[in-house]
Amino acid sequence: MESFKLLKEIEVGPNPTHIAVAPDGNLFVTVPGIGGNDFTFKKINTKTDIVMTSHKTEISLFSIAGDAGYAVVGPWGSRSVIAFNTTTGEIAKDLFTGTTSIINPYGITVNSLNGDVLIADSGKPGDANGMAYCFKSNGTLAYKFKTGQLPQQAVFVYE
Numbered sequence: 001m002e003s004f005k006l007l008k009e010i011e012v013g014p015n016p017t018h019i020a021v022a023p024d025g026n027l028f029v030t031v032p033g034i035g036g037n038d039f040t041f042k043k044i045n046t047k048t049d050i051v052m053t054s055h056k057t058e059i060s061l062f063s064i065a066g067d068a069g070y071a072v073v074g075p076w077g078s079r080s081v082i083a084f085n086t087t088t089g090e091i092a093k094d095l096f097t098g099t100t101s102i103i104n105p106y107g108i109t110v111n112s113l114n115g116d117v118l119i120a121d122s123g124k125p126g127d128a129n130g131m132a133y134c135f136k137s138n139g140t141l142a143y144k145f146k147t148g149q150l151p152q153q154a155v156f157v158y159e
Contacts, residue, residue: 010049012042020064022086026052028069030059041071043089053089063117065110068137070117072105079105081119100133100141107152116142120151 013031020028027044039058042051060079062071069084071091081102083092096102107120115137122130130151134142 008049010044010051012044012051013038013040018059018061020062020069022064022069023066024087026086026089028062028064028086028089030062032058041091043086055091057091061108063108063110065112065115068110068115070108070110072108077104081105081108081117094139096135096139096141100135100144102131102133106130106150107154109154109156111156113156113158118154120147120154122150 012029014034016029016031018030022028025046027046029042029044031040031042033039041055041057041059043053045052057073058075059071059073062069064086067085067087069086071082071084072079073082074080080094081096082094084090085092102119102121103124104122105119106122109118117135117137119133119135120130121133128149130147130149131144132147132151132154133144136142
């Protein structure tokens with residue numbers, strides 16, 4: 001498009017795959033490196049165009065709502081979900097409390113109005129159905145339901 005114009009290039013590393021903007025305008029980027037051998041998760045200050053934080057962790061996907069972000073970390077087959085702070089860029093502990101067992105997190109959607117986090121779980125390879133788990137922002141399970149194979153996203157209906 002004629003209206004798109006490159007203003008500046010910011011070095012983040014090879015093969016950036018996911019990018020999202022936080023409410024303060026800063027960017028978060030997943031960078032798996034060549035062949036997925038050098039994963040980093042970076043926060044970029046958009047006022048200075050400088051990488052502010054960089055974590056050596058395998059994040060395959062993430063979602064942001066307000067000052068909270070949620071990410072799927074780890075290699076296929078042993079993934080978990082963590083929370084991170086979009087203001088500081090710091091990664092917190094695992095999101096969940098209680099005994100809910102998620103086999104293979106495959107998608108994350110955050111309800112921007114109330115902070116609920118819906119995790120799509122694809123289950124074990126070959127499973128006919130997946131599951132969706134909705135957690136409150138404090139990590140407690142609110143509800144769950146069965147889905148089709150390989151669920152990825154959720155849509156919230158507001159009435």
